[in-house]
Amino acid sequence: MEDKRYCYKYPHPAVTSDCIIFGFDGTDLKVLLVQRGLEPYKGYWAFPGGFVKIDESAEDGAKRELKEETGLENVQIEQLHAYSAPNRDPRERVITIAYIALVRIQDVKGGDDAADARWFPVKDVPCLAFDHEMMLRDALRYLKEKIHFSPVGYDLLPEKFTMRELQTLYEAILGVSFDRRNFAKKMLHLDMLIPLDETVWRTPKRKANLYKFNAVKYNELKQRGFRLEF
Amino acid sequence: MEDKRYCYKYPHPAVTSDCIIFGFDGTDLKVLLVQRGLEPYKGYWAFPGGFVKIDESAEDGAKRELKEETGLENVQIEQLHAYSAPNRDPRERVITIAYIALVRIQDVKGGDDAADARWFPVKDVPCLAFDHEMMLRDALRYLKEKIHFSPVGYDLLPEKFTMRELQTLYEAILGVSFDRRNFAKKMLHLDMLIPLDETVWRTPKRKANLYKFNAVKYNELKQRGFRLEF
């Protein structure tokens, strides 16, 4: 009995929380995965996550596990979905609450606790453990919707970026391509971007203007509710 | 030990699922509540729901409890959010997965198992048990968003309805009022309504045309992704 001290009148499921972390490297949308060191699914890649402690919320648990497994801290996470199929974990009944976050990949790359955490392009993820492939599909669908209401670039791009980079991000998430001129016009019309006086050489051909997000305007728009059509 | 047979190495939370059921009576958006017969929160109103069994999904559990407590069956439910604050239930650690559904109130009114289940206008709900008031706020926010992508009238209105009833529903959910003529134009433009040759006397003044939803067109639109602006 030493190893089974927590007893209940009715059977209780275990509860875990997982984090689906997206980043953007200028070309591809990427997702952060960790390689499992234990059975089941040993050696498979999976989202960082783990068991929720009895005195922490699922969200706090997700953040704690994220830090433990990848070193990522101070990330704003958002609940995606709870997965509760009875046989999704071979060990015991496990219900998982999945969270999603967008981070600046370049702020994260260096100095990780976790050598076995890696970014994968979403177009080219390995086989995932458990039902994590379903989670990824759900997360990508969610992101596609969210992009219409929320300037996801604010979280995914570096502080300063070119119009081309912003467009590439939108195209990577939505899986479409836009007219360069109309895209810029639409974005500038929203009044959420601040053109900077700086330029950079992102291509060998010509320097490009840099922009940053106007957080004040964005919050105003969010209050009133807005939608970007694409 | 007789009453605590289920033992685990680590503490496990209990998991419940609750159903937030909306209906529309032609004037008000309403929500289905049951009165609690047991402590805690005895006598308070709450969403139908209860403990998830160890071999059923949270969704199946929600449907089972919904039927047991209100008699409602064959309802399509959609996951809203998982609530996991450590102290949300005074008895023990409980995580609740909330589901949401839209039903035709007039198909439900009669013949319930549950005498203590009642519809309340969302504008005038009593004090709710646990954190159910937060759930209701979240559900209403979700419904306001959903209405832009999904013809919620399809689930909430009777099969045949007048344009005025559809408009009243939209106004009740969004909390705004529309120009009668522009609303009708916009709705008819979407090509999701089938005008019927029937009329009814919904007011003593004049008869009104009836419409029904065109499920085929709706599914086409949903595939392609559409959005109603208001």
Next chain:
DNA sequence: TCAAAAGTGTTCTCCCTACACCCATGG
């Protein structure tokens, strides 16, 4: 001087908005 990337403007169309008139009916 040519190729590739970036910056910018015009036209057309469609949809949304605001708004007004007519018809049917019961009192």
Next chain:
DNA sequence: CCATGGGTGTAGGGAGAACACTTTTGA
């Protein structure tokens, strides 16, 4: 005949979509 509710049409403005020219630079 008048008040109420329902059905329909029009004019104007704004935003998106399609589309082309110019500039800058390295090779």
